Amino acid sequence: MDEDILYHLDLGTKTHNLPAMFGDIKFVCVGGSPNRMRAFAQFMHKQLGLAGDGEDLADICAGTDRYAMYRAGPVLSISHGMGIPSISIMLHELIKLLHHAKCRDVTIIRIGTSGGLGIKPGTVVITDTAVDSSFKPRFEQVVLDDVVVRSTELDKDLAKELLACSKEIPDFPTLIGHTMCTYDFYEGQGRLDGALCSFSSEKKLEYLKRAYEAGVRNIEMESTAFAALCGLCGLKAAVVCVTLLDRLEGDQIRAPHDVLWEYQQRPQRLIAAFILKHLGLCPPAGNKLFSTN
Amino acid sequence: MDEDILYHLDLGTKTHNLPAMFGDIKFVCVGGSPNRMRAFAQFMHKQLGLAGDGEDLADICAGTDRYAMYRAGPVLSISHGMGIPSISIMLHELIKLLHHAKCRDVTIIRIGTSGGLGIKPGTVVITDTAVDSSFKPRFEQVVLDDVVVRSTELDKDLAKELLACSKEIPDFPTLIGHTMCTYDFYEGQGRLDGALCSFSSEKKLEYLKRAYEAGVRNIEMESTAFAALCGLCGLKAAVVCVTLLDRLEGDQIRAPHDVLWEYQQRPQRLIAAFILKHLGLCPPAGNKLFSTN
Numbered sequence: 001m002d003e004d005i006l007y008h009l010d011l012g013t014k015t016h017n018l019p020a021m022f023g024d025i026k027f028v029c030v031g032g033s034p035n036r037m038r039a040f041a042q043f044m045h046k047q048l049g050l051a052g053d054g055e056d057l058a059d060i061c062a063g064t065d066r067y068a069m070y071r072a073g074p075v076l077s078i079s080h081g082m083g084i085p086s087i088s089i090m091l092h093e094l095i096k097l098l099h100h101a102k103c104r105d106v107t108i109i110r111i112g113t114s115g116g117l118g119i120k121p122g123t124v125v126i127t128d129t130a131v132d133s134s135f136k137p138r139f140e141q142v143v144l145d146d147v148v149v150r151s152t153e154l155d156k157d158l159a160k161e162l163l164a165c166s167k168e169i170p171d172f173p174t175l176i177g178h179t180m181c182t183y184d185f186y187e188g189q190g191r192l193d194g195a196l197c198s199f200s201s202e203k204k205l206e207y208l209k210r211a212y213e214a215g216v217r218n219i220e221m222e223s224t225a226f227a228a229l230c231g232l233c234g235l236k237a238a239v240v241c242v243t244l245l246d247r248l249e250g251d252q253i254r255a256p257h258d259v260l261w262e263y264q265q266r267p268q269r270l271i272a273a274f275i276l277k278h279l280g281l282c283p284p285a286g287n288k289l290f291s292t293n
Numbered sequence: 294m295d296e297d298i299l300y301h302l303d304l305g306t307k308t309h310n311l312p313a314m315f316g317d318i319k320f321v322c323v324g325g326s327p328n329r330m331r332a333f334a335q336f337m338h339k340q341l342g343l344a345g346d347g348e349d350l351a352d353i354c355a356g357t358d359r360y361a362m363y364r365a366g367p368v369l370s371i372s373h374g375m376g377i378p379s380i381s382i383m384l385h386e387l388i389k390l391l392h393h394a395k396c397r398d399v400t401i402i403r404i405g406t407s408g409g410l411g412i413k414p415g416t417v418v419i420t421d422t423a424v425d426s427s428f429k430p431r432f433e434q435v436v437l438d439d440v441v442v443r444s445t446e447l448d449k450d451l452a453k454e455l456l457a458c459s460k461e462i463p464d465f466p467t468l469i470g471h472t473m474c475t476y477d478f479y480e481g482q483g484r485l486d487g488a489l490c491s492f493s494s495e496k497k498l499e500y501l502k503r504a505y506e507a508g509v510r511n512i513e514m515e516s517t518a519f520a521a522l523c524g525l526c527g528l529k530a531a532v533v534c535v536t537l538l539d540r541l542e543g544d545q546i547r548a549p550h551d552v553l554w555e556y557q558q559r560p561q562r563l564i565a566a567f568i569l570k571h572l573g574l575c576p577p578a579g580n581k582l583f584s585t586n
């Protein structure tokens with residue numbers, strides 16, 4: 001191709017010097033919410049001790065409102081919206097961007113929110129295997145009108161390294177488990193409180209308990225596609241999500257905003273610790289990495 | 294339920310007086326991009342001759358960045374992000390909102406963007422039937438770990454009425470056709486320019502031509518779930534999308550920003566004409582409804 005327009009990122013090979021803009025990126029962090037990914041970039045800016053207070057980071061994708069993208073040193077922080085189709089579009093264009101920019105040895109981590117299964121709300125789950133709604137480690141991709149089954153394996157060493165990092169942040173629990181990925185938040189995750197519901201509370205609990213027994217510790221909506229696409233393209237990938245509630249206890253997310261906000265910072269703090277360690281850096285004095293206050 | 298928290302809209306039955314806020318809503322318009330749905334609400338504000346210039350409409354979901362919501366008189370304008378999972382979450386919570394607010398006789402219309410098939414870019418397609426990637430009028434919903442097949446029928450009279458409205462706006466073509474809904478923008482829509490591609494240009498064209506022969510005139514990523522969920526909940530629903538390119542001619546969206554922006558206004562102008570007609574109103578003098586200048 002003479003020109004590659006990354007339409008949903010509002011970037012392109014003729015309009016932007018991608019190697020100059022992104023060639024030194026080593027870590028890419030992705031998550032659903034644009035505000036959260038902006039907050040993460042600001043947090044990383046401070047942790048890396050970069051000049052300025054990081055409050056005025058520019059959205060690199062400002063020309064579109066499909067996704068938001070920020071950078072802090074070698075870290076790129078991008079939103080992906082909700083669900084497999086939305087993250088797939090972003091990943092296709094991000095992976096092309098990394099290719100055009102000639103990036104090397106990039107680690108990509110999804111830092112998200114999820115529903116927990118049999119674990120305390122606020123627990124951070126590092127995914128060992130992403131599974132579908134039948135608890136199988138596979139992602140079914142429609143290619144033209146065929147269905148292709150893809151592996152959802154993630155980098156096991158990276159997961160172990162992240163768990164080791166979590167030991168240094170003692171004020172919240174972190175564990176490794178399977179993550180179930182669904183196409184729907186309500187019926188697809190066995191919620192009784194959607195606009196439609198055709199099953200009983202007993203059927204719901206029976207399903208969620210089966211998921212727990214199969215090793216599932218949290219439920220979200222992007223991990224299988226993320227694992228499959230990153231795996232096929234040779235990116236070292238991890239999924240680290242905080243749980244906002246225990247689905248065995250209920251369906252609605254009832255925690256106050258400030259509690260949810262603190263929960264959402266937990267994966268960010270873990271990933272910041274991991275990145276600093278990899279860069280051989282220490283967190284700046286008085287930083288908030290290892291404390292919530 | 295004692296309280297219903299519409300988490301992704303940041304609204305709830307205890308924190309908000311939903312009947313007072315929304316009880317008089319008669320038209321709900323939904324589309325992927327928050328900026329576009331804000332622009333549509335501003336446009337409707339002017340068309341309805343409401344007080345003020347409509348430039349400072351408040352985002353009713355300002356407490357979250359998952360979706361954006363604006364109102365102009367009896368018209369609600371909401372973004373849904375990209376893909377079936379994202380629109381499904383919004384629709385579940387929107388339909389509960391309309392129920393709690395005791396709304397009656399609501400018409401819901403998706404105004405979106407799409408890829409065209411064998412038609413001139415800029416053409417507006419009113420969907421008669423939403424079909425899946427096998428050209429079948431069905432939506433497969435995972436419920437717990439079962440798959441339930443749902444009808445994707447839309448309101449035929451509403452589609453005809455919208456086509457009749459389009460005759461009054463002569464500066465762009467509008468037609469009725471099938472709309473294909475996919476889970477992916479790249480491989481799922483037969484694009485050759487994703488990060489991955491495992492098929493040839495010949496296979497792609499063979500697939501797209503089969504879609505054309507099956508009656509498909511445009512391709513997007515939300516219509517089957519939208520049709521299924523609205524149909525089951527008794528909402529009169531339509532899908533009206535402009536086409537940004539002809540997929541038989543290429544994969545990349547190469548039109549300049551100003552051309553794409555004008556294209557995106559076309560479904561908005563058509564729906565504005567429809568809403569004004571239903572309310573027995575005429576567009577204000579000097580308005581831009583029937584002209585692009």
